[in-house]
Every structure is written in structure tokens, then in C-alpha cells.
Amino acid sequence: MLAIREPRDAGAQSAANARVALEAAGEQWTPLRAAVYDALAASPVPASAYDILDVVSQAQGRRMTPTSLYRILDLFVANNLVSRVESKSAFVVNAHPLRRHDCIFLICDTCRTTTHIDDDDAVEQVRGVAGASGFRIDRPVIELRGRCATCLAA
Ligand SMILES: [Zn+2]
Numbered sequence: 001m002l003a004i005r006e007p008r009d010a011g012a013q014s015a016a017n018a019r020v021a022l023e024a025a026g027e028q029w030t031p032l033r034a035a036v037y038d039a040l041a042a043s044p045v046p047a048s049a050y051d052i053l054d055v056v057s058q059a060q061g062r063r064m065t066p067t068s069l070y071r072i073l074d075l076f077v078a079n080n081l082v083s084r085v086e087s088k089s090a091f092v093v094n095a096h097p098l099r100r101h102d103c104i105f106l107i108c109d110t111c112r113t114t115t116h117i118d119d120d121d122a123v124e125q126v127r128g129v130a131g132a133s134g135f136r137i138d139r140p141v142i143e144l145r146g147r148c149a150t151c152l153a154a
């Protein structure tokens with residue numbers, strides 16, 4: 001079960017940007033889509049589809065179907081509002097919905113916190129190395145597993 005946390009100011013900001021990005025793509029920011037986004041934004045760790053389903057169903061007072069959730073998640077991922085953390089089969093809100101590029105995720109295996117960093121030079125190097133062996137990357141998934149600074153200090 002996912003802990004529900006009030007979105008911080010940064011969360012409100014990213015929700016505003018997410019809405020701008022979605023509407024720019026010609027899609028509507030419906031109450032259900034907003035509820036899914038809010039559930040993700042409030043989650044302190046990457047949320048699985050089941051986590052989101054529970055939180056949104058509770059908030060709406062009725063059971064949301066997995067089909068409608070997956071449709072919204074696909075829409076969010078396609079429009080850069082949400083990123084999929086592949087190695088956790090989970091989702092996080094994208095810190096920069098209006099700017100597309102390859103993100104690097106640092107995943108703490110102790111507290112499950114996932115930090116997002118951007119380093120275009122590092123990603124270019126990975127692309128270069130893959131290209132040198134004749135491989136073209138369509139979508140780099142760079143997820144680093146380990147311990148975060150907080151857990152290391154504890
Ligand atoms: Zn990024």
C-alpha cells in the first residue's frame with residue numbers, strides 16, 4: 001500500500017507544467033487524469049500501477065479499472081509527463097514535462113527512493129559506445145541501483 005503524501009510546491013509546479021504539456025498535445029486534463037497524476041506526484045517512491053490504482057480508487061470513491069489506468073499511463077508516458085522506471089516496473093512524474101531528453105535514474109535499493117539526474121554528456125557517451133558496435137539506441141534506459149546518500153549516512 002502506498003503512503004499518500006501532500007504534494008509539495010515543486011509538485012504543484014510540475015503538475016502545472018504537466019497540464020501545459022498535455023494540452024499542447026491536444027489532450028484534455030480531465031479530473032481522472034489529474035487524479036492519476038496527483039497520485040504519482042505524491043508518491044515518495046516510484047509507484048506501481050497497482051499502487052496508483054488503489055490511491056486513485058480511494059480518492060475517487062469508486063474502483064478505477066486497470067484498463068483506464070493503463071490508457072492514462074500510456075498517454076502520460078507518450079507525452080513526457082511520466083517516466084517508467086523499467087527495473088522497478090513503476091512510474092514517476094517527469095521533472096521536466098516540457099523538455100524531452102534521456103534521463104538517468106538513481107534507484108536506492110534500501111529506501112526505494114529514485115532520484116533523477118540529467119547528464120547529456122554521459123548519455124551521448126553511451127550512445128557512442130553502442131554505435132561503435134553497430135547498435136542504434138532507440139530509447140536508452142539508464143538505471144543505476146545502489147544506496148542513496150541518506151541510507152549510506154544512516
Ligand atoms: Zn531528465
Ligand SMILES: [Zn+2]
Nearest residue numbers: 108111148151
Ligand atoms: Zn536510500
